[in-house]
Amino acid sequence: MVKNLLKEYPLFVSIIALAIFMPLEHTLAHTMMGNIVGFIIIFAVIIYSALNVAHHAEILAHKYGEPYGTLILTSAAVIVEILIIVIMMTHTENPTLARDTIYSAVMLDINGLLGIAAIIGGIKHGEQQYNVDSTNSYMSMILVSIGIAMVLPHFIDDAHMNMYMNFTIVMFILLYVIFTRIQLNEHRYFFEYNNGDDNEHAHHEEDREEINGAYHTGILAFSIIMIGLLSEVLAVFMSNNLETLGLPLALGAFSVALISASPELITVIRAASNNNMQTVVNIAVGASLATVLMTIPAILIVSKIMGMDIDLAITPVQGIMLGLTILAGIIHFNDGETNMLEGFVHLVIFIVFFFLMFV
Numbered sequence: 001m002v003k004n005l006l007k008e009y010p011l012f013v014s015i016i017a018l019a020i021f022m023p024l025e026h027t028l029a030h031t032m033m034g035n036i037v038g039f040i041i042i043f044a045v046i047i048y049s050a051l052n053v054a055h056h057a058e059i060l061a062h063k064y065g066e067p068y069g070t071l072i073l074t075s076a077a078v079i080v081e082i083l084i085i086v087i088m089m090t091h092t093e094n095p096t097l098a099r100d101t102i103y104s105a106v107m108l109d110i111n112g113l114l115g116i117a118a119i120i121g122g123i124k125h126g127e128q129q130y131n132v133d134s135t136n137s138y139m140s141m142i143l144v145s146i147g148i149a150m151v152l153p154h155f156i157d158d159a160h161m162n163m164y165m166n167f168t169i170v171m172f173i174l175l176y177v178i179f180t181r182i183q184l185n186e187h188r189y190f191f192e193y194n195n196g197d198d199n200e201h202a203h204h205e206e207d208r209e210e211i212n213g214a215y216h217t218g219i220l221a222f223s224i225i226m227i228g229l230l231s232e233v234l235a236v237f238m239s240n241n242l243e244t245l246g247l248p249l250a251l252g253a254f255s256v257a258l259i260s261a262s263p264e265l266i267t268v269i270r271a272a273s274n275n276n277m278q279t280v281v282n283i284a285v286g287a288s289l290a291t292v293l294m295t296i297p298a299i300l301i302v303s304k305i306m307g308m309d310i311d312l313a314i315t316p317v318q319g320i321m322l323g324l325t326i327l328a329g330i331i332h333f334n335d336g337e338t339n340m341l342e343g344f345v346h347l348v349i350f351i352v353f354f355f356l357m358f359v
Helices: 009-028 032-064 068-091 097-125 132-155 158-184 198-208 213-245 249-273 277-306 316-332 340-356
Strands: none
Touching (some): 009 032, 009 213, 032 213, 032 249, 068 097, 068 158, 068 213, 068 249, 068 277, 097 132, 097 277, 097 316, 132 158, 132 316, 158 277, 249 277, 316 340
């Protein structure tokens, strides 16, 4: 175990970066170049650490199989996201940060990750099959959850908003618990797809016994803690850069979403290349659902405890982009197959989303 621990380079890089930049944080924050250099380095270290989270989550996923593996990976990514959002909220008075991050995460997961994966898989394998029950389940839950938490607040008066937020917390926790139970028990087969390779399955069963689950869980948890500590430093540099350079605040939210999605990116690309579109769907669409169901109640609870203002109601532009994403998803995900054209459509939606941040 000690020999394996010495190979955990991302952990050592994170510790070194934290030891160097935490004492220098305030000194660097007083100059434009210091803010830019500090942000770039810390952001790169966080991404490196997030990829390490993905590595250990993938190993745990291999040990426990689907859909447990996907649940581990998406939960780790969402925990990273929640951690960074909370830290950013304490450093900036931006009540829409959580909303913009959730919106960015959904656009990045469904349109960015799934779009790129479908294009790669389409080029290499043509049409790729998956279990259509999984996408139907995910998309219906995403549609209902976004409607409850991010659309209906437009029609709730201020006098009842606090009560509605409390109601939303209870409903989302209930939705997450029920959906997770169904995913892992009663309808587990919705989220599985058999490619028919029995020899590979038997080989995987042998490998699973050799994996030390406790070790990889511990490293994954410690990596998430390090990301949280580094995000404390990143928040200072990011806030200063956005203000000094006149960049849109939504770019900060997108950066948070990008960090949380980075553990999933490599896994998604590898799965698409290996003709395993079910894993891609479980991660990309499942991560979007996990982001909505886990992040919203967590952020609402934290905002109440810390007395911070929060606004989850989406803007008209965000509503249209989310509507296009969900509508395209419903059309594309109704036949159990993906292809390069469908991937390209989602990638175009993602490019438009990114462009609109600067308009």
